[in-house]
Amino acid sequence: xxxxxxxxxxxxxxxxxxxxxxxxxxxxxxxxxxxxxxxxxxxxxxxxxxxxxxxxxxxxxxxxxxxxxxxxxxxxxxxxxxxxxxxxxxxxxxxxxxxxxxxxxxxxxxxxxxxxxxxxxxxxxxxxxxxxxxxxxxxxxxxxxxxxxxxxxxxxxxxxxxxxxxxxxxxxxxxxxxxxxxxxxxxxxxxxxxxxxxxxxxxxxxxxxxxxxxxxxxxxxxxxxxxxxxxxxxxxxxxxxxxxxxxxxxxxxxxxxxxxxxxxxxxxxxxxxxxxxxxxxxxxxxxxxxxxx
Numbered sequence: 001x002x003x004x005x006x007x008x009x010x011x012x013x014x015x016x017x018x019x020x021x022x023x024x025x026x027x028x029x030x031x032x033x034x035x036x037x038x039x040x041x042x043x044x045x046x047x048x049x050x051x052x053x054x055x056x057x058x059x060x061x062x063x064x065x066x067x068x069x070x071x072x073x074x075x076x077x078x079x080x081x082x083x084x085x086x087x088x089x090x091x092x093x094x095x096x097x098x099x100x101x102x103x104x105x106x107x108x109x110x111x112x113x114x115x116x117x118x119x120x121x122x123x124x125x126x127x128x129x130x131x132x133x134x135x136x137x138x139x140x141x142x143x144x145x146x147x148x149x150x151x152x153x154x155x156x157x158x159x160x161x162x163x164x165x166x167x168x169x170x171x172x173x174x175x176x177x178x179x180x181x182x183x184x185x186x187x188x189x190x191x192x193x194x195x196x197x198x199x200x201x202x203x204x205x206x207x208x209x210x211x212x213x214x215x216x217x218x219x220x221x222x223x224x225x226x227x228x229x230x231x232x233x234x235x236x237x238x239x240x241x242x243x244x245x246x247x248x249x250x251x252x253x254x255x256x257x258x259x260x261x262x263x264x265x266x267x268x269x270x271x272x273x274x275x276x277x278x279x280x281x282x283x284x285x286x287x288x289x290x291x292x293x
Contacts (some may be wrong), residue, residue, distance in 0.1 A: 014059055018069040019076050027069045031094040035066045035119065040085050040091040042073050047106035048089045054109050055091070058116070066116060077211060082224035095119050127153060128160045131167075132276045140171050158188035166193045166274050169200035177201070192274065199272035207236045217246070224250045224257040228265055235269055244283045255290055263287065 004071065018026050018038075028038050039055055041048040052070070059068040073080040073088060092102040093115060100119050103111070127150035131263040142166055149161035161184055168177030181189075181197045188194060213230040220226055231246030247269060251262035266287050270280050 014062075014064060014066070015056055015068045016070070018071050018079075020078055023079060026067075027094060028097060030069075031097055034064070035116065036094045037068045038083075038094060039068060039070045040080060040083065040088050040090040040092075041070060042071050042088050045088045050108040051089045051091075053108075054112060058109060058112050062116075086150060093119060126150075128137055128157070128163065131160070131163065135167065135276045136278050138278045140167060143167055144171075158184055159191055159193065162188065162191050162197060163274075163276070165197040166200065169197055169204065170238070170240065170273055170277060174201075174204045174238075191275075196272055196274040201269070203232075203236045203272055204238075205236075206232070208233050210234065210237060222253055224254045224262065224269035227253065228257075228261060232265060235272070240273065240277075241279055244279055248283060248286055251287065251290055263291070 016026060016032075016062060017254060028040055030036055037055055037059065039052065041052060057070050060064050071079055073085055078193070083090070087104060089106060090102070090104050091107075093100055101115050103115065127146045131146035131150065132142040134140075144164065147160050147164040147167065150157055151164065156159075161180060164179035165177050168174075168180060170177075176198065178201055181194070181201060184194060189198070210230070210233055213226065213233050216223065216226040217230050227246050227250035231243045234240075234243030234246060238245075244266070247262060247265045250257070251266060253262075255262055266283065270284055273280050275281075
């Protein structure tokens with residue numbers, strides 16, 4: 001289907017309702033400079049209520065590359081008939097005055113982004129950025145999957161490879177994480193995530209039997225040295241939160257112990273885990289409060 005398009009308008013909002021009165025301007029004309037998602041929906045449609053927030057999120061994150069035109073079929077039956085709408089939701093993508101793609105029914109965010117990635121130079125959300133967001137949200141598995149996607153898209157993206165190594169190591173997949181790190185070229189091993197991965201590899205080598213250390217802390221709760229040893233051993237065993245908690249407890253017992261060893265231990269842990277790890281901001285704040293008290 002070819003739509004005649006004349007003129008452009010770049011001053012309108014990227015998410016709007018359309019009708020027969022503004023369809024030419026807001027959909028046809030606008031599609032000459034901005035890809036337009038045309039969403040046919042209805043107030044009584046359950047799947048529409050699932051899909052619309054997804055479309056709005058993708059459009060907001062497109063930085064103006066995509067607009068969303070929402071068309072209520074009950075208020076605009078002529079437009080629905082023109083497009084041959086049989087069920088809702090139905091989505092149509094217009095670029096340069098042409099219908100280039102679309103789908104029927106609620107779809108996942110990934111499916112929507114995949115559709116946009118095929119047309120008009122639109123791209124998926126950056127897989128590395130998405131991975132770091134997922135990690136900060138506590139979804140390590142999702143972050144790993146996103147980093148793998150980033151490397152499938154670009155195997156030479158060494159920063160994504162370094163983050164993947166770091167995250168695999170931080171979640172206990174030591175062998176795979178080490179292999180990924182070792183696949184990095186030498187010049188890519190000085191980035192922050194690569195240094196963190198290297199630290200985690202070294203930390204993993206220091207694993208010891210936790211039982212005696214746990215017993216020492218239980219017998220002598222105020223023994224700062226015992227807590228530091230136990231905390232570091234927990235980190236080496238990938239029991240991250242428990243390890244950070246022991247190190248923080250040691251710092252609360254005596255922040256100046258052996259010239260500030262508790263502070264040093266926490267800083268080393270933060271560097272090994274990387275700033276994207278969801279626990280690092282929390283324990284860094286706790287340490288800052290101690291240092292300011």
